[in-house]
Amino acid sequence: MADLRIFPITGIPEVRPGDDLAGFIASAARDEGNPLLDGDVVVVTQKVVSKAEDMLVPVDPDDPLSHKPLVEQESVRVLRRRGDLIVSETKHGFICANAGIDLSNVDRGYAALLPEDSDRSARRIRDGLNHRAGATVAVIVSDTFGRPWRRGLTDVAIGCAGISAVVDLRGTEDSQGRVLQVTEVCVVDELASAAELVMGKATGVAAAVVRGVEPAWLGEGSVRAQIVRHHSEDLFR
């Protein structure tokens, strides 16, 4: 299997509502001498996608909890509360802290909501990149989530385009010739996590490229359709 290379796209300017995010990314990659290539997976952080899509909401700049009413508004159900922390199911079907809303890396006095439909956001960015960069790429929109039972946050995919969210290895044989029973690997979450390793939290790097991804994974995909679990099959709701 080919090696993977992961590198950040630096030089993306501050993103404002209506900005051509795909254009920014394609230009920044080219300017760094790393133009996008066919088969690249471009991971873009939720925050800049929300900014470009004008998902910014004014909040009281002097109240550190000013976004809490937005959390209730963006949630369809609260699963747990402890202190200021709310773990809820968002209207998009994600279960995460504070409905994915936070104040970091946003202008003072604003909170950034999640994109309305992150798969659609990924498709738009992908279309833009394919046009701007002249390469057929896949796009993942990533966000930083916690999880039960384990400390620490990891980046996961909240939207994707041009790549299957889950790769189903059921029915393939293991090294002993035994048919594997369940091996549905969530490759877009693994790719989002891999990209986070070169982005850091505080440096303003809003996108990264994973180069060398297995070509068989590329194609149609959707986080909402493939990853978000139905209530009926969920043991922890």
Place this chain on the structure above:
Amino acid sequence: MADLRIFPITGIPEVRPGDDLAGFIASAARDEGNPLLDGDVVVVTQKVVSKAEDMLVPVDPDDPLSHKPLVEQESVRVLRRRGDLIVSETKHGFICANAGIDLSNVDRGYAALLPEDSDRSARRIRDGLNHRAGATVAVIVSDTFGRPWRRGLTDVAIGCAGISAVVDLRGTEDSQGRVLQVTEVCVVDELASAAELVMGKATGVAAAVVRGVEPAWLGEGSVRAQIVRHHSEDLFR
């Protein structure tokens, strides 16, 4: 920030109880023309660690559910049952399906239990690699876990050595100069996921190298001490 390169270590022979796994890994990397270097993070899958440590238990080869009594034995508490699936807390503190026990990639008639102490396993492999390869590396022992609310499995860390499991970015400033409140990133889980992308499930590749990891993350670390959540702070148990 430096680019990351991730590559599989192929050519590790079938591992038997008592084998020198570190020696196998160091030799295979060297033989492939990719000798280990200072600062490399070597991700090793649980299955070969369990084999080398003789965590194999005989089971009825004709009964596909023969490992289920072992699941109960290795668990301290069952969280959920559905059909054949048991989600439990293992004696190590991990919450996962079937106590981490499965039959794939193990000789017919055997099941592989998790290592007794995966952090200790990682330390031993690290000591062996540092000696055999003449390079100071970090080691992560990885396993494939599901998670609530999202479909698909991802690889996570069950043990580590020579790297901090969680990198605490609390108190650092975001790009707006605002102090970030909570950004504890679980880098070892992200690294385990990244490594899985080049390993595949069915090809017998038992280890991978992540090269170019931020040097500040290297040092003392423990999955059990840093990642496994205490009952008192867990909202989903």
